[in-house]
Structure formats: structure tokens, C-alpha cells
Amino acid sequence: QQATDELLTRHEILRTAFDLTTYSQPLQLVHATAELPVSVRAADDGECENEQRTTPFDTAVPPLIRINALIEGEHDWQLVFTHAHPILEGWSYHALLTELLELYRGFRDGDDEAVEPTAGGGSRFADYIAAERKSVAAGVDQAYWQRIVGDHATLAVPAGWGDESVAAGTAHRFPIELRDLNERLRALAGSARVSMKSVLLAAHLKVMSQLTDETAFHTGLVCDTRPELPGADRVYGMHLNTVPFPFEAGRATTWRELVTQVFEQETELWPHRRYPLPAIQRDAGSGRLLDVYFNYQDFSKVDGEEVDELGDIDEVPTEFPLMVATRGSYIVLTADGRSVSPVNAERIAAMYRLVLEAMATDPDGDARTTLLPAGERESVLERWNTADTETPAGCVPELFTAQAARVPNATAVTSGDTSLTYAELDH
Incomplete structure (x- = not known):
């Protein structure tokens, strides 16, 4: 007491x-x-x-x-x-x-020294509130996020991957253990001169890029918004904001280049991170802005062995279909069952493990390769790619000739101000 x-x-x-x-x-x-x-x-x-x-x-x-x-x-x-x-x-x-x-x-x-308050540097949670209000009033951050949202598509969880039969609010957790990879992943971070956060965020974005056909998309990133003031790390409160993190898939050829790309992008957005998500959502207009978020957590500096990495119970419902967070030596996927079923969440978890293994094994390996769990590639290439059709397949020149005969006066191709009909192009 x-x-x-x-x-x-x-x-x-x-x-x-x-x-x-x-x-x-x-x-x-x-x-x-x-x-x-x-x-x-x-x-x-x-x-x-x-x-x-x-x-x-x-x-x-x-x-x-x-x-x-x-x-x-x-x-x-x-x-x-x-x-x-x-x-x-x-x-x-x-x-x-x-x-x-x-x-x-x-x-x-009876240890008086242990219960003596430490100097807090005068920081208060009110300083964060003031910084957020300043961000909203200035206009610069608003313009930045409008550009990000305008230039990048919203990443959505794949359609049809959920289970509509489960009760609303049903969530599934899938921990992915990283203990055997941590040392090599930290070595990659060190050699690339980036943080461990950038390495794990890069892995997350790589996995997400395998779930969408968009090459330029954004997904949520939970940012720490504490003011840069003395003692602010000792001020308790809700110093968080989730923002749309922009990503362009395929730009980096190696894993080392990928983590560098991610680090540079985070550095660019960092000064704008206090502009609140509800304001970004209002500025964007209708439609969901975020389906997925990534949250890098490392509390080892404050709790050591005092608090069990996976022992707490999070009963906080959210509107996000898929949440990805680091917890100690784990990445934990939390999926809303109505949007992502346990089977599909397990598939996504397997992709994280494959991507992280590839990054740890060869930092200069091909970051553009597609890494799918066992059996997935066969499903895509064979089981889902059946060639059965009632119409006999034809070669392109034959198909074009037939189309030109059917609609000779229809526009076939346009370049600038010049257009050709099928008959003209056939000629």
C-alpha cells in the first residue's frame, strides 16, 4: 500500500x-x-x-x-x-x-535510498499534449501526411481470408520466436548502421508486400511521441501515435538495402509523427485508412527479468484486423478472426519466419524474391492455376486478327493525341 x-x-x-x-x-x-x-x-x-x-x-x-x-x-x-x-x-x-x-x-x-524520488527534469505529460496541439495547428505535418496518403495505396488484408462464422472480437495470437536469429539480425543492423527496429520493420513490410499487388502502399507504424526533453523517458502516459508508413516494394535489391530504405523513410517521417491519426483519417476522407499496424517494443531497459515477455493479458479490442508487435525475442501476430482466420494467420506467420531467416542468413541476398511457406508455391502455380477452359487457347496474332474482324472501327490503341482503330492497326 x-x-x-x-x-x-x-x-x-x-x-x-x-x-x-x-x-x-x-x-x-x-x-x-x-x-x-x-x-x-x-x-x-x-x-x-x-x-x-x-x-x-x-x-x-x-x-x-x-x-x-x-x-x-x-x-x-x-x-x-x-x-x-x-x-x-x-x-x-x-x-x-x-x-x-x-x-x-x-x-x-527500510531502504530509504530505494524509495527516494529521482529527479524528473521538470517534464510532464502536458508537454506531449502541447506538442500534439502545435503539430495540428502548424499545417506542415498535415500537408506531409496528405501527400503520403495520396501517393500510397492503403494496405488491406486479403479479401476472403477471414472467418465470418466466429464471434465479433475473436482474436488469435501467433508468436514467432527469434532467439536463434537475434544475434545475426543485430549484426545486420550494425553493419547497415540502422536500428534493430528498422530490420524487423523491413521484414514486416516485405511480408505485407507479398499480400498485395500494390507496389506503393502504406501500413500503420506505432510511433513514440515523447518530447525530446530531459526526464521525458521517466514520464508515464500514452505517448503513442500510429501513422501511415509509406513503402515502395521492389526498390531494394538486397536485404541490407531494404533495411536502409526503411530506416531512411522513418527518419523522414519522424518530425511529423505527432500529427494524430484521427486527423490524418479525417483529412483523407471516407474509407478505412489502416488495416494493419506494426509496433516495435523493447522494454528490456526498464524491466529486465521482472516482467514475463508474454505473460500479460491484453483485453483491449481495436479496429485493426491485423496487429504485429515485437515482444522480447518474439514477433507476435494478433489477428481478428473475422478478417484473418487462424489458418491464414499461421500462413502469414510462416512468411515472417522465412523472411527473417533469409535476412539473417545472407544480408546481401535477393530481397525481391518471394518467400512462401511449404506448399504455397505449388498452390499458386498448379492448384490455383488450372488451364482448363471451354475456349481453345490461341496465339496473340490470331486473337488480334479475329478482334479486328469483329470490331474494325473500334479504337485499338492511343498514344498522346494519336489513335488507331483495329482495322488501321491491323493494316
């Missing part, structure tokens, strides 16, 4: 709530105080977990977190931490859990 009380005192975001109707615009309000009694009880075979899942937060009343401790034995207990996603993103969530445990041990052991 002491640790929890200290957390609420230190962090404004834990004392915030949302008022959507009272004022002239929706506001996130910081309350002077907030109380959070910690529940301590015996382990209950999932009863607490189910209770947390089915008990909604009142978003008008802080704090939007709940803490339960389940006693499992004389020396063992389990922390059940529940939060409303609008106040915390992944970095803040993991950092907060780590700080909570450090404070708990400090108060338990």
Missing part, C-alpha cells in the same frame, strides 16, 4: 481521468489526489483475473489502475495489475511495474 500511495503521489498520469462532455472540448484532467486501496487475498485459481477482466473502469474517476496481491504461499505472492489503456503505453506500463516492485522492496526492507 505504501508503494502504491507513493506511485500516485509521484505520477500525474495516475491521478488523471477523462471528462468528455462538461467543457468545450474533451479534457484529460489531473486531480490533486487519488486513492487506491490495494487488495490482498489468497490465490483464487483465476477468480481475481476474471473479476478484473469483467469490471470496467469509470474513466471519469481516477485512478484508472487497480492492484491486487494474491498470496500463494509463505514466501510467494502474485501481483495482478490492471490498467485502462488510455493512460499508459507499453514503456510506461513496464516502467511503472518495475518502479512499483522497487518501491515495495524499499519500504519492506
